[in-house]
Amino acid sequence: GQCIMACPVGALYEKENIKETWEAIADKDKVVIVQTAPAIRVALGEEFKMPVGARVTGKMVAALKMLGFDKVFDTDFAADLTIMEEGTEFLSRLESKENLPIFTSCCPGWVKFAEHNYPEILNNLSTCKSPSEMEGALIKSYFAKKMDINPKNIVNVSIMPCIAKKFEGQRDELSTDKIQDVDIVLTTRELASMIKEAGIDFKNLEDEAFDNPFGEGSGAAAIFGVTGGVAEAALRTIFEIVSKEKLEKLEFESIRGLEGIKEAEINLPDERKIKAAVVHGLSNARKVVEEILENQKHYDFVEVMACPGGCITGGGQPLINPKEMEAAKVRETRLKGIYEEDEALIIRKSHENPDIIKIYDEFLEKPNSHISHKYLHTKYRPRDRY
Numbered sequence: 001g002q003c004i005m006a007c008p009v010g011a012l013y014e015k016e017n018i019k020e021t022w023e024a025i026a027d028k029d030k031v032v033i034v035q036t037a038p039a040i041r042v043a044l045g046e047e048f049k050m051p052v053g054a055r056v057t058g059k060m061v062a063a064l065k066m067l068g069f070d071k072v073f074d075t076d077f078a079a080d081l082t083i084m085e086e087g088t089e090f091l092s093r094l095e096s097k098e099n100l101p102i103f104t105s106c107c108p109g110w111v112k113f114a115e116h117n118y119p120e121i122l123n124n125l126s127t128c129k130s131p132s133e134m135e136g137a138l139i140k141s142y143f144a145k146k147m148d149i150n151p152k153n154i155v156n157v158s159i160m161p162c163i164a165k166k167f168e169g170q171r172d173e174l175s176t177d178k179i180q181d182v183d184i185v186l187t188t189r190e191l192a193s194m195i196k197e198a199g200i201d202f203k204n205l206e207d208e209a210f211d212n213p214f215g216e217g218s219g220a221a222a223i224f225g226v227t228g229g230v231a232e233a234a235l236r237t238i239f240e241i242v243s244k245e246k247l248e249k250l251e252f253e254s255i256r257g258l259e260g261i262k263e264a265e266i267n268l269p270d271e272r273k274i275k276a277a278v279v280h281g282l283s284n285a286r287k288v289v290e291e292i293l294e295n296q297k298h299y300d301f302v303e304v305m306a307c308p309g310g311c312i313t314g315g316g317q318p319l320i321n322p323k324e325m326e327a328a329k330v331r332e333t334r335l336k337g338i339y340e341e342d343e344a345l346i347i348r349k350s351h352e353n354p355d356i357i358k359i360y361d362e363f364l365e366k367p368n369s370h371i372s373h374k375y376l377h378t379k380y381r382p383r384d385r386y
């Protein structure tokens with residue numbers, strides 16, 4: 001099926017988690033907090049006979065509140081945080097000329113693939129946890145403290161387009177002080193099943209807004225859901241941090257679209273150049289990694305997403321019915337939805353998100369601080385080849 005094609009690594013771990021989610025919601029001693037990835041909002045509507053790529057952010061939030069979650073947060077918040085942390089990490093590597101190129105680490109399908117196949121590049125992976133794991137860690141620390149909740153009573157549920165995320169959620173490394181950052185991962189399809197089970201008339205729901213303090217994401221975070229999005233989001237911030245100037249054009253056209261391997265060169269005002277590559281699909285990833293290892297290509301920044309098109313067609317997304325629309329067209333249509341989400345937002349750069357500025361002021365101090373390292377960064381280890 002689609003998930004095996006799209007998610008060769010994660011497919012082994014497909015497991016339904018609906019029952020334990022209902023049980024957590026029913027348990028009066030638990031505070032059950034949900035967060036939703038950027039790619040969900042342009043695909044969930046398809047399960048309710050809405051057009052492919054329709055943006056259903058407000059209805060999705062309303063449905064989650066009706067299902068009984070205590071707080072509904074947006075993973076987009078932590079996508080912005082990832083940009084702050086990864087952008088800073090990248091700039092310091094550029095300075096020291098160590099562990100370049102940096103590879104993005106927000107896709108667990110790719111991370112696991114690298115651990116199995118290319119242990120020699122593990123030091124090049126960004127040490128940033130994926131956005132959902134960062135948000136999970138902050139919910140059980142910063143937020144728990146603010147609200148005076150024992151983190152052991154919090155159940156973090158994340159709605160992901162992805163089956164590999166179910167494995168990621170269980171990794172020992174993705175915990176803080178022995179408390180797992182994310183407890184339950186549900187796919188888009190599982191969420192749709194829960195909404196149907198609860199008899200909610202999804203299509204006719206009134207829009208609702210995410211809860212604070214993790215309810216705000218910039219346009220840069222919204223585009224994490226497509227191939228090229230993380231790199232573009234990072235470049236928007238890196239350029240402005242280094243140049244202290246405003247970017248005139250936010251769209252980096254050369255790394256948009258569905259071509260398998262894309263490249264961009266960005267000139268910084270201090271005459272440094274950043275060479276970026278954007279790759280989706282693991283066979284393309286293999287090709288680019290081999291070229292880098294054989295010194296045929298030189299890059300500073302490489303974004304990798306395991307699924308073709310990125311998370312919009314992740315293994316947990318609504319299944320594509322080729323009789324209604326072919327897969328390539330579905331990808332294009334969902335991609336369009338994601339870029340519309342970016343354009344509809346007033347704040348389109350991660351470092352301008354007021355909630356991000358606030359969490360550094362109140363808790364994290366600055367990107368890559370020792371507190372950030374404790375909660376937001378991780379490590380990797382070689383795994384046996386299959």
Ligand code: SF4
Pocket residue numbers: 007010106107108109110161162163164165305306307310311312313314315
């Ligand atoms: Fe999961 Fe997205 Fe990676 Fe696919 S591209 S494995 S959906 S994180």
